[in-house]
Amino acid sequence: MALVKMTVNGQAVEYDVPDNTLLVSFIRETLELTGTHVGCDTSQCGACVVHVDGQSVKACTMLAAQAAGSEITTIEGIANGDELHPMQKAFHENHGLQCGYCTPGMVMSAIELVEKNKGLTEQQIREGLEGNICRCTGYHNIVKSVQAAAQEMGG
Amino acid sequence: MPEGTMNQGIGASVRRKEDKKFITGKGRYTDDINRNGQLYAYFIRSDVAHANIKNINVNAAAKCEGVVAVYTGEDIAADGIGGPICGWTPTNRDGSAPKEPPHPLLAVGKVRYVGDHIAVVIAESLEAAQAASEKIVIDLDNLPAVVDPATAIGNTQIHDEMDDNVYFDWELGDETATADALGGADKVIELTVTNNRVIPNAIEPRAAVAEYDEIEDRYTLYTSSQNPHLTRLVMAAFMMQIPESKLHVVAPDVGGGFGSKIYIYPEEAVCTWAAKKLRKPVKWTADRTQAFLGDAHGRDHVNKVKLGLDKNNKIVGLRVDTIANLGAYLSAFSMVTPTYLHGTLLSGCYDIPAIYTNVKGVCTTTVNVDAYRGAGRPEATYLLERTMDYAARQIGMDPAEFRRINFIPKDAFPYQTAVALQYDIGDYEPALDKAMEMIDYANFGSRQAEAAKRGKYRGIGLSSYIEACGIAPSAVVGTLGARVGLYESAVVRVDPTGTISVFTGAHSHGQGHDTTFAQIVADKLGVPIDSIDIVHGDTDRIPFGMGTYGSRSLAVGGTAISKAVDKVIEKGKIIAAHMMEAAETDLEFKDGKFTVAGTDKEKSFGEIALSAYVPHNFPHDRLEPGLEETAFYDPLNFTYPAGTHICEVEIDPATGVVDIVDWAACDDFGNLINPMIVEGQVHGGIAQGVGQALLENAHYNEDGQLLTASYMDYCMPRADNLPSLKIDYTVTACTHNDLGVKGCGEAGAIASPPAVINAIVDALSVVGVTDMSMPATTEKIWRAINDATAKAAE
Numbered sequence: 016m017a018l019v020k021m022t023v024n025g026q027a028v029e030y031d032v033p034d035n036t037l038l039v040s041f042i043r044e045t046l047e048l049t050g051t052h053v054g055c056d057t058s059q060c061g062a063c064v065v066h067v068d069g070q071s072v073k074a075c076t077m078l079a080a081q082a083a084g085s086e087i088t089t090i091e092g093i094a095n096g097d098e099l100h101p102m103q104k105a106f107h108e109n110h111g112l113q114c115g116y117c118t119p120g121m122v123m124s125a126i127e128l129v130e131k132n133k134g135l136t137e138q139q140i141r142e143g144l145e146g147n148i149c150r151c152t153g154y155h156n157i158v159k160s161v162q163a164a165a166q167e168m169g170g
Numbered sequence: 171m172p173e174g175t176m177n178q179g180i181g182a183s184v185r186r187k188e189d190k191k192f193i194t195g196k197g198r199y200t201d202d203i204n205r206n207g208q209l210y211a212y213f214i215r216s217d218v219a220h221a222n223i224k225n226i227n228v229n230a231a232a233k234c235e236g237v238v239a240v241y242t243g244e245d246i247a248a249d250g251i252g253g254p255i256c257g258w259t260p261t262n263r264d265g266s267a268p269k270e271p272p273h274p275l276l277a278v279g280k281v282r283y284v285g286d287h288i289a290v291v292i293a294e295s296l297e298a299a300q301a302a303s304e305k306i307v308i309d310l311d312n313l314p315a316v317v318d319p320a321t322a323i324g325n326t327q328i329h330d331e332m333d334d335n336v337y338f339d340w341e342l343g344d345e346t347a348t349a350d351a352l353g354g355a356d357k358v359i360e361l362t363v364t365n366n367r368v369i370p371n372a373i374e375p376r377a378a379v380a381e382y383d384e385i386e387d388r389y390t391l392y393t394s395s396q397n398p399h400l401t402r403l404v405m406a407a408f409m410m411q412i413p414e415s416k417l418h419v420v421a422p423d424v425g426g427g428f429g430s431k432i433y434i435y436p437e438e439a440v441c442t443w444a445a446k447k448l449r450k451p452v453k454w455t456a457d458r459t460q461a462f463l464g465d466a467h468g469r470d471h472v473n474k475v476k477l478g479l480d481k482n483n484k485i486v487g488l489r490v491d492t493i494a495n496l497g498a499y500l501s502a503f504s505m506v507t508p509t510y511l512h513g514t515l516l517s518g519c520y521d522i523p524a525i526y527t528n529v530k531g532v533c534t535t536t537v538n539v540d541a542y543r544g545a546g547r548p549e550a551t552y553l554l555e556r557t558m559d560y561a562a563r564q565i566g567m568d569p570a571e572f573r574r575i576n577f578i579p580k581d582a583f584p585y586q587t588a589v590a591l592q593y594d595i596g597d598y599e600p601a602l603d604k605a606m607e608m609i610d611y612a613n614f615g616s617r618q619a620e621a622a623k624r625g626k627y628r629g630i631g632l633s634s635y636i637e638a639c640g641i642a643p644s645a646v647v648g649t650l651g652a653r654v655g656l657y658e659s660a661v662v663r664v665d666p667t668g669t670i671s672v673f674t675g676a677h678s679h680g681q682g683h684d685t686t687f688a689q690i691v692a693d694k695l696g697v698p699i700d701s702i703d704i705v706h707g708d709t710d711r712i713p714f715g716m717g718t719y720g721s722r723s724l725a726v727g728g729t730a731i732s733k734a735v736d737k738v739i740e741k742g743k744i745i746a747a748h749m750m751e752a753a754e755t756d757l758e759f760k761d762g763k764f765t766v767a768g769t770d771k772e773k774s775f776g777e778i779a780l781s782a783y784v785p786h787n788f789p790h791d792r793l794e795p796g797l798e799e800t801a802f803y804d805p806l807n808f809t810y811p812a813g814t815h816i817c818e819v820e821i822d823p824a825t826g827v828v829d830i831v832d833w834a835a836c837d838d839f840g841n842l843i844n845p846m847i848v849e850g851q852v853h854g855g856i857a858q859g860v861g862q863a864l865l866e867n868a869h870y871n872e873d874g875q876l877l878t879a880s881y882m883d884y885c886m887p888r889a890d891n892l893p894s895l896k897i898d899y900t901v902t903a904c905t906h907n908d909l910g911v912k913g914c915g916e917a918g919a920i921a922s923p924p925a926v927i928n929a930i931v932d933a934l935s936v937v938g939v940t941d942m943s944m945p946a947t948t949e950k951i952w953r954a955i956n957d958a959t960a961k962a963a964e
């Protein structure tokens with residue numbers, strides 16, 4: 016067992032978990048934050064993307080113990096109270112989601128993409144989202160959403 | 171419209187009501203549900219394609235820490251639990267019934283594909299179940315795998331009930347008339363068209379949480395299903411053999427389906443059965459590899475096509491001989507998909523006087539193949555649109571012009587095809603014209619020449635498709651072998667305060683029903699959409715429903731809602747007439763108000779709702795109190811969306827890399843309720859079709875091992891595989907439903923694969939390539955270019 020302490024969405028958490036607990040299981044099962052999803056077992060689909068110290072990470076590729084001491088942000092933690100994050104608003108406004116399953120990971124990846132890269136072209140957005148698979152939207156409206164959010168976020 | 175309802179009715183791109191929970195991480199999918207004291211199921215699957223089971227020893231596994239039970243097929247059989255059934259069985263051409271070998275939930279005596287369920291370990295944690303499963307000793311006697319559908323017939327026998335591996339041998343159309351037409355044709359174009367096997371890959375893997383309430387003697391199953399009522403019916407009546415009322419099925423938020431979540435799979439049933447045996451909730455969630463191995467695959471047809479043309483290049487006849495791979499077992503729609511959803515679409519958008527098709531559904535040692543987005547219609551469209559393009563090239567005619575001269579003319583509707591369907595309405599030329607304009611077809615030559623200067627091969631490909639949505643009517647499909655009705659139900663419940671709950675049997679798993687359905691009600695009742703709740707996915711709350719597939723939700727489910735709303739308005743008129751002391755015939759309802767013609771008397775919808783529940787001044791002699799109406803709508807015919815998609819590609823001959831540089835789609839879906847949602851459906855369909863055409867392939871090796879059982883090996887389309895898409899519409903309103911709607915969910919997946927392949931063949935025609943199979947991978951294209959170049963040099 017490992018004692019894992021970290022900050023998740025601004026709150027300090029501390030749990031004893033088996034050594035092999037993945038960060039995604041820690042988030043979903045221990046913390047019951049089920050907005051982070053699991054869509055594959057090979058770190059391809061990106062449904063589990065969260066931010067670890069501001070960097071987007073596939074939470075299925077990291078042990079909870081490796082994230083000890085980190086600041087974690089999940090999809091549940093990006094809105095400011097009732098005020099949605101510009102990326103969330105843009106996905107809603109541009110119909111950037113259908114079934115919603117890939118959406119949390121897609122939003123988390125897109126936020127980091129926009130925050131770290133100014134003046135993104137459409138092609139750069141498409142390449143930047145390579146690590147997230149969506150089966151519903153054909154990506155067209157996801158790209159539009161990210162473009163709209165980038166405007167809003169000063170990207 | 172009253173204030174507050176502006177731009178929320180039919181035709182408005184209302185932003186989706188369901189979005190907020192999904193973008194904030196508050197969606198509730200099956201795996202998000204946990205029950206107190208739940209146990210975890212882990213299924214042991216066959217790692218060989220075909221074998222006799224000599225012995226299964228579970229003793230060591232059963233003794234492992236945390237293990238509560240280990241079950242095999244014998245335990246299931248001992249309790250008399252049945253397996254999944256086929257929901258539609260077409261009759262063989264000799265009049266006999268098709269073969270339906272049993273599908274045990276856990277294998278009995280034999281395994282028939284890699285992934286076949288052999289046993290289940292149920293433990294206090296998933297880790298314990300998984301660890302114990304490795305202690306199970308399975309003694310198998312291997313048999314040869316049968317993988318290739320083209321050679322499956324008469325190969326190693328897979329089921330005792332079927333000596334030739336043929337489930338059915340079906341035909342449609344007039345064989346003699348077609349032979350005569352082809353015999354008398356000026357030219358006969360022949361082409362073999364393979365529709366590759368693909369895997370649906372909803373991003374949410376299937377999951378189930380089952381529990382049993384001893385006091386009520388009642389089961390609850392949470393499951394990632396497109397049709398919870400079908401799940402309840404099949405599980406209660408055919409598998410568990412319990413009263414239907416004793417099974418409560420909930421399909422909460424479901425992360426995509428695309429057909430693969432129609433079927434009732436062994437896992438859900440085993441968990442439900444075990445929940446009672448163990449008196450504890452049982453949970454199972456597939457991992458992605460289990461999804462690849464166990465979810466129903468799609469397509470997998472081989473077709474031999476003969477198309478006859480007269481001297482004016484008008485089509486005189488079409489013959490298609492198809493072998494459809496159905497896999498090791500049958501599932502709900504596996505027999506109807508390659509028959510009545512395929513053969514009936516072979517006329518496409520074209521006036522073809524004689525058509526004949528023979529389809530043989532064959533058994534192989536692969537997982538079952540069933541309906542996948544489009545279900546039979548993409549397969550029909552692909553073979554027809556590939557052949558149309560191939561023919562145009564053979565006769566040296568522009569492919570757009572060749573299609574145009576063969577279109578069913580606008581004034582020929584209703585049009586009776588040679589393959590049973592009667593198209594109620596359509597107009598195909600305007601969609602072709604608009605798509606050509608959108609992509610600037612006229613100037614393609616100059617773009618091609620410019621690309622050639624950069625060393626790139628540029629090609630353009632068309633696909634003019636038709637589909638048939640909202641399978642119906644029940645009375646007709648019943649005569650064709652369907653074992654279910656194909657109506658949809660709706661309950662519209664108006665509360666005393668005027669808010670509304672709509673209970674629909676159509677399930678939403680990405681399609682945006684919460685918004686589209688609310689728009690219908692808002693439009694008809696003149697109330698804001700925020701006062702309308704759409705309820706779906708729960709068999710205890712909804713009277714009945716056939717679920718969501720075949721682009722049926724709006725055309726069938728939406729029409730049922732519309733009809734229930736009409737009943738509410740009719741009842742409201744009687745109440746309003748009574749309250750205003752007017753003749754019912756003078757009552758009008760518009761914009762949320764009941765008015766008496768020629769007077770200024772009016773009652774709001776809210777006042778009438780209140781009166782229905784506080785019936786002090788109420789026509790008790792005519793009506794019962796309350797304001798809730800139910801409608802079951804059974805359509806008169808299919809609906810027939812149609813259109814043209816055009817794809818433009820550039821190929822780098824040095825690498826074989828295909829770049830889709832432009833896409834124009836012009837579809838006729840009848841009236842649109844929410845154009846934003848419709849466009850999203852088209853985008854998603856196109857992406858799935860592009861995936862099949864360029865990247866995706868379910869590959870079993872000759873031993874029956876699925877080599878593409880992870881996202882490392884099965885190439886899903888990513889954002890950078892697709893361009894921005896241009897979408898537009900023409901409208902011919904459906905003639906036989908109240909809303910004039912046709913359905914849009916599958917069109918993109920139906921239209922797109924031939925558009926891509928036709929564009930690639932067009933691009934490669936400069937080096938003499940005339941055909942290309944799916945998926946047209948970079949390697950395949952590179953080889954085709956090099957082989958063609960080498961041949962030309964000889």
